[in-house]
Amino acid sequence: NVSALVGQGEVLYADGRFTEALTRFDEAVTKDPSSIAALLGSAKTKIGLERLQDAKTQLTTTRQKAPKDMNVALWLARTEESLGNKKAADDLYSTAVDLADPQNPDAIQAYAAYAKFLASQGNTAEAAAKLEQARTKLPDTAALQRAIGEVAVAQGQFQEALEHFEAALQKNPSDLGTRFRLGQTYRKMHKLDLAAKALDE
Numbered sequence: 445n446v447s448a449l450v451g452q453g454e455v456l457y458a459d460g461r462f463t464e465a466l467t468r469f470d471e472a473v474t475k476d477p478s479s480i481a482a483l484l485g486s487a488k489t490k491i492g493l494e495r496l497q498d499a500k501t502q503l504t505t506t507r508q509k510a511p512k513d514m515n516v517a518l519w520l521a522r523t524e525e526s527l528g529n530k531k532a533a534d535d536l537y538s539t540a541v542d543l544a545d546p547q548n549p550d551a552i553q554a555y556a557a558y559a560k561f562l563a564s565q566g567n568t569a570e571a572a573a574k575l576e577q578a579r580t581k582l583p584d585t586a587a588l589q590r591a592i593g594e595v596a597v598a599q600g601q602f603q604e605a606l607e608h609f610e611a612a613l614q615k616n617p618s619d620l621g622t623r624f625r626l627g628q629t630y631r632k633m634h635k636l637d638l639a640a641k642a643l644d645e
Contacts, residue, residue, distance in 0.1 A: 446476045453485045462492040480510050488519050491526065499523050514543040518554050525561060537561055541574070546581050555582070556591030563598035571595050586616035593625065602633045 453468035466489040472482035483506045490499040503520040510516050521536030537558035544551035555578035562571035575592050582588055593608030609626040612619060627642035 446472045446479050446482060449475070450479070450481045450485055453482075453489070457485065457489055457492070460492075462489050465489045466493065478509070480506065480513060480516065484515055484519060487523075491519070491523055496523055496527050500527065512543060514540050514545070514548070514554055515550065517543055518557060521561075522557065530565065533561060541577075544581075546583075549585070549587070551582055552578060552585065552587045552591055556587075556594065559591065559595045560598060563595050568599045571598070584615075586612040586619055586622065589615065590619070590622045590625070593622075593629075597625070597629055597632070602629050605629050 449468045449472035453465045453472065456462075456465035456468060466486060469482055469485035469489055472479060473486055476482060483502060487499045487502045487506065490496075490502065500520070500523045503516060503523060507513075507516050507520060517536050517540040521533045521540055524530075524536060525533035537554070540554040541558050544554040555574055559571040559574045559578075562568075562574060572595065575595055578588060578591070589608045589612035593605040593612065596602070596605035596608060606626065606629055609622050609629065612622045613626070616622070623642055623645055627639045630636075630639035630642055
């Protein structure tokens with residue numbers, strides 16, 4: 445069952461068990477070479493294992509099969525960024541944003557990744573503009589608030605970041621990733637008691 449193998453792979457990937465995850469994803473690819481979910485899982489796990497060139501080759505081939513798939517463009521952009529190919533990464537992040545469907549809950553990932561990339565290149569105004577674009581096009585979700593908070597941290601705007609992380613947690617109190625970022629932000633502000641409380645939670 446290809447979808448079961450992909451599901452197992454995603455759980456192992458989320459747990460950081462990349463070698464085991466890759467075994468599941470590659471078995472799924474063997475059974476169904478046309479499965480975009482299996483191909484994406486295999487490629488992103490290779491990124492986790494720092495097999496960047498293998499991931500790039502696999503994603504480039506997958507992109508020929510699914511040129512309109514946002515996630516394929518997004519993971520290829522991340523691969524190019526990790527390889528230090530900034531121009532190629534920029535072009536692919538832009539493509540991923542163009543392919544983002546506002547009805548897709550994952551659409552924020554393209555905007556957030558592009559904004560973080562722009563902020564890391566020192567283009568903070570462009571990063572803010574990209575998130576403002578997301579805010580006008582996408583529903584106000586926990587993922588959107590978290591993404592805005594992450595870019596605010598990259599810009600050194602810690603108080604603003606806290607507000608967005610808190611807004612994200614109001615929408616999804618069980619989001620441990622956001623709570624962790626909240627603790628990290630308090631630590632950067634030297635508010636160690638609040639940092640400890642957030643990280644304990």
